[in-house]
Amino acid sequence: MNQPKNSIWVFADYRNYFQNRVTLQLLAKANDLASELDAEVCAVLFGYETDEYMAEYIAHGAHKVLVVEHPSLKQYSVEKYTALMEKFAREYQPEIILIGATSFGKEFAPRVAKCLDTGLTADCIGLEITADGNLLQIAPSFGGNLIAEIITPDHRPQMATVRPGTFKEIPHNDYLRGEVVRLKMPKKMPADRLRLVAYERQPERDQRLEEAKVVVCGGRGMGSKSKFKKIFELAQLLSGEVGATRPIVYAGWAGDDTLIGQAGKHIKPQILFSFGISGAIQHTAALTDADFIIAVNKNPNATMMKMADVAVVADANQVCSALIKALKERIQSKSD
Amino acid sequence: MLKMVVCIKQVPMVSELPWNPKTGTLKRELAEGMMNPACAHALEAALQIKSRHSGNITAITMGPPMAEEVLYEAIAMGADDGILLSDPAMAGGDTYATSYILARTIERQCPNFDLVLCGCFTSDSETSQVGPQLAEELDIPAAAYVEDFEIKGRKVRMQRISDNFLEIMELAMPGLMTITTRSYVPRYPTLGSLDEAFEHQQIKTFKAKDLGLDLKTIGRSGSPTRIINVYSPTAEKKNVVLKGTAKKVVDDILAGYGDKISGVIGKDLKKK
Ligand SMILES: Cc1cc2nc3c(=O)[nH]c(=O)nc-3n(C[C@H](O)[C@H](O)[C@H](O)COP(=O)(O)OP(=O)(O)OC[C@H]3O[C@@H](n4cnc5c(N)ncnc54)[C@H](O)[C@@H]3O)c2cc1C
Ligand SMILES: Nc1ncnc2c1ncn2[C@@H]1O[C@H](COP(=O)(O)O)[C@@H](O)[C@H]1O
Numbered sequence: 373m374n375q376p377k378n379s380i381w382v383f384a385d386y387r388n389y390f391q392n393r394v395t396l397q398l399l400a401k402a403n404d405l406a407s408e409l410d411a412e413v414c415a416v417l418f419g420y421e422t423d424e425y426m427a428e429y430i431a432h433g434a435h436k437v438l439v440v441e442h443p444s445l446k447q448y449s450v451e452k453y454t455a456l457m458e459k460f461a462r463e464y465q466p467e468i469i470l471i472g473a474t475s476f477g478k479e480f481a482p483r484v485a486k487c488l489d490t491g492l493t494a495d496c497i498g499l500e501i502t503a504d505g506n507l508l509q510i511a512p513s514f515g516g517n518l519i520a521e522i523i524t525p526d527h528r529p530q531m532a533t534v535r536p537g538t539f540k541e542i543p544h545n546d547y548l549r550g551e552v553v554r555l556k557m558p559k560k561m562p563a564d565r566l567r568l569v570a571y572e573r574q575p576e577r578d579q580r581l582e583e584a585k586v587v588v589c590g591g592r593g594m595g596s597k598s599k600f601k602k603i604f605e606l607a608q609l610l611s612g613e614v615g616a617t618r619p620i621v622y623a624g625w626a627g628d629d630t631l632i633g634q635a636g637k638h639i640k641p642q643i644l645f646s647f648g649i650s651g652a653i654q655h656t657a658a659l660t661d662a663d664f665i666i667a668v669n670k671n672p673n674a675t676m677m678k679m680a681d682v683a684v685v686a687d688a689n690q691v692c693s694a695l696i697k698a699l700k701e702r703i704q705s706k707s708d
Numbered sequence: 709m710l711k712m713v714v715c716i717k718q719v720p721m722v723s724e725l726p727w728n729p730k731t732g733t734l735k736r737e738l739a740e741g742m743m744n745p746a747c748a749h750a751l752e753a754a755l756q757i758k759s760r761h762s763g764n765i766t767a768i769t770m771g772p773p774m775a776e777e778v779l780y781e782a783i784a785m786g787a788d789d790g791i792l793l794s795d796p797a798m799a800g801g802d803t804y805a806t807s808y809i810l811a812r813t814i815e816r817q818c819p820n821f822d823l824v825l826c827g828c829f830t831s832d833s834e835t836s837q838v839g840p841q842l843a844e845e846l847d848i849p850a851a852a853y854v855e856d857f858e859i860k861g862r863k864v865r866m867q868r869i870s871d872n873f874l875e876i877m878e879l880a881m882p883g884l885m886t887i888t889t890r891s892y893v894p895r896y897p898t899l900g901s902l903d904e905a906f907e908h909q910q911i912k913t914f915k916a917k918d919l920g921l922d923l924k925t926i927g928r929s930g931s932p933t934r935i936i937n938v939y940s941p942t943a944e945k946k947n948v949v950l951k952g953t954a955k956k957v958v959d960d961i962l963a964g965y966g967d968k969i970s971g972v973i974g975k976d977l978k979k980k
Contacts, residue, residue: 486840489932526932572873643969685950702962
C-alpha cells in the first residue's frame with residue numbers, strides 16, 4: 373500500500389479516560405476527513421506508561437500513534453506539551469491538528485496554534501473538506517444565532533477544537549491495526565515556569581443529565597423563577613433530568629450544572645421536552661442526539677419548533693402545568 | 709509594587725442580536741455594550757492584590773471608540789489608567805491577530821509588568837484563546853481558568869479546577885492568568901467614582917501606527933483564519949403541529965405519544 377501523502381493529528385487527551393470520549397470522537401471524524409485527503413490518522417500521545425491508551429486509540433481508528441513517553445510527562449503540563457507539539461508538528465508537517473475542548477485542550481490548543489503561526493477555530497460543530505482541499509471549520513459565531521464557515525487558507529497545520537459529544541466515535545474494534553511510533557523526548561526542554569505543586573482528583577462529575585433518557589428543558593419563555601419550578605416538578609414526574617438555557621442559568625432560575633449547549637452539556641435523551649426556548653445555535657448544537665423532541669413555544673417560527681418532532685404552539689407555562697396535572701392523575705390511577 | 713495589566717473586552721449586553729441577512733453581519737450598533745463578565749472578575753482579582761500588596765493597574769481594551777466606556781468603568785472600580793486601542797485596521801481580526809496587538813501594546817506601554825490578567829472567556833465569542841495566545845506572544849508562563857491566587861515574593865500560587873482535577877500551581881512572574889467567574893465577585897463602581905473617572909482623563913488612545921504595528925499583521929489581513937460563509941441554521945423537520953388550549957394540547961400529546969413516553973419512563977400512563 374502506498375504511504376498516504378498527508379496526516380491528520382488528534383491530540384490524545386487520555387486524562388479522565390472513561391468520561392472523556394472526545395479523543396475517540398475526533399479519531400472518528402479524522403477518519404472521515406482522511407478518506408477525502410489521502411491522509412493517515414495519527415493520535416499524538418504524551419505521557420508515561422500509556423500502553424493501554426495506545427491500544428484503545430488504534431481500536432478506535434488511529435492508523436498510527438505517535439508517542440513520547442517520559443517520566444517527566446506523567447502529569448499534564450501545558451508548557452511541556454506545547455513545546456513537544458510544536459517540535460514534532462514542525463518535523464512531520466501534519467495538515468490538520470484536532471484537539472478536544474476539555475479545560476486542558478482549551479488552554480493547550482491556542483498556544484500550539486500561536487507557536488506554529490497558524491489559525492485555530494474554537495468549538496467546531498462540523499468539520500469537512502472543501503473542494504480545494506481545505507479544512508472547513510463550522511462553528512457558531514459572533515454571539516448571534518449564526519453559523520460561520522471558516523478556513524485557514526495559507527497556514528498549516530489547520531487547527532480546530534471540538535467540544536465533547538459533538539461527533540460519534542467508531543465502536544471499539546480489536547481487529548483494527550495500527551502502528552505505534554515512539555518519538556524521543558528531546559534532550560533540551562524549556563524550563564518549567566509553571567509548576568504543579570499539588571493536585572487532587574475531584575469526585576467524578578455526575579453524568580445523569582448527559583445519560584438521561586428524558587430531559588425536560590426550560591428557557592426564558594417559562595416567565596419567572598417561580599414558574600420555572602414546574603420544570604423541576606415535571607422532570608421528576610417523568611423520571612427525567614432538568615436542562616436549561618443560558619439566560620436561565622445566568623438569572624439563577626436553575627443551577628449552572630443544568631446548562632445545555634455549547635458552553636454546557638451535550639445530551640442524548642430518547643425524549644426531550646423543550647419549554648419556551650428559541651433554539652439558538654449555541655443551545656441546539658448540543659441536541660443533535662436527541663431522538664424525539666416535543667417543543668412548546670408561543671412562536672411557531674422559533675427554530676426550536678422547526679427542529680421538533682412535535683411543535684406545540686401554546687403558552688409554555690400553562691402547558692407545563694396541564695401536563696403535570698394530567699400525569700399526576702394518570703400515574704396515580706395506576707394504583708387505583 | 710506590583711505592575712498589573714488587565715485586558716478587558718466590551719461585549720454586547722444582549723446575546724441575541726438581530727442580523728442583516730444580506731451581509732451576514734450582526735447589527736452590533738443596536739447593542740449596548742458592557743464589560744465582559746469574566747474580565748470584570750479579572751479586574752476584581754487585580755484590585756484585591758493591589759489593596760494587599762500595593763500596585764498599579766492598567767486596563768487595556770481593543771475595540772470601537774465606544775469601548776472606552778469599559779475603561780472608565782475600570783478606573784472607577786480602582787484601576788489606575790486605561791489604554792484604548794481603536795483603529796478600523798484592527799477590526800475583524802481573529803484571536804491570533806488580537807493577541808499580537810495586545811502583546812505589542814503591553815511591551816511598549818507597560819514595560820516591566822509583573823502580571824497580566826484576562827477573563828477566561830468572553831460572552832460574545834467564548835473562544836478562551838486570547839489569554840493563552842497573549843502569553844505565547846509575550847513569552848511568559850500562563851495558567852488558564854484560575855479561581856484563586858496569592859502573591860509570594862516573585863511567585864504566584866494559584867488554585868484552579870482543570871477537567872476533573874483540583875490543581876495548585878506556582879507561576880513565576882512575569883506571568884499571565886485567565887480568571888474564571890466563580891470567584892472574585894466584581895465590586896460596583898459608585899456613581900461618584902464614575903464621574904471622577906470621566907473628569908480625570910487617564911485614558912490613552914492608540915492607533916496601529918502609534919504602536920508601530922505593521923498593517924499586514926493586524927485585523928483581517930493578520931488573521932490566519934478566514935470566514936467564507938455565514939448563515940442562519942435551518943433545521944427543518946417534518947413535524948406535527950399542535951394548537952389549542954393547554955388542556956387540549958396535553959390531551960393530544962398523551963393520546964399521540966403517551967405510549968412512547970410510558971415506554972421510556974417505565975410508568976403506565978393509560979387513563980383508568
Ligand atoms: C458564546 C456563547 C455561548 C453560548 N452558549 C450557550 C449554551 O451553552 N446554552 C444555551 O442555552 N445558550 C447559550 N448561549 C446563549 C444563546 O445564544 C441564547 O441566547 C439562549 O440559548 C436563549 O435562551 P432561551 O431560548 O431560553 O431564551 P430566548 O432566546 O429569549 O427565547 C425564549 C423563547 O420563549 C418563547 N416564549 C416567550 N414567552 C413564551 C410563553 N409564554 N410561552 C411559550 N413560549 C414563550 C419565545 O417565543 C422565545 O422563542 C450562548 C451564547 C453565546 C454568545
Ligand atoms: N478586544 C479585546 N480587548 C482586550 N482584551 C481582550 C479582547 N478580546 C479578548 N480579550 C481578553 O481575552 C479574554 C478571553 O477572550 P476570548 O478569547 O475572546 O474568549 C477576555 O476575557 C479578555 O481578557
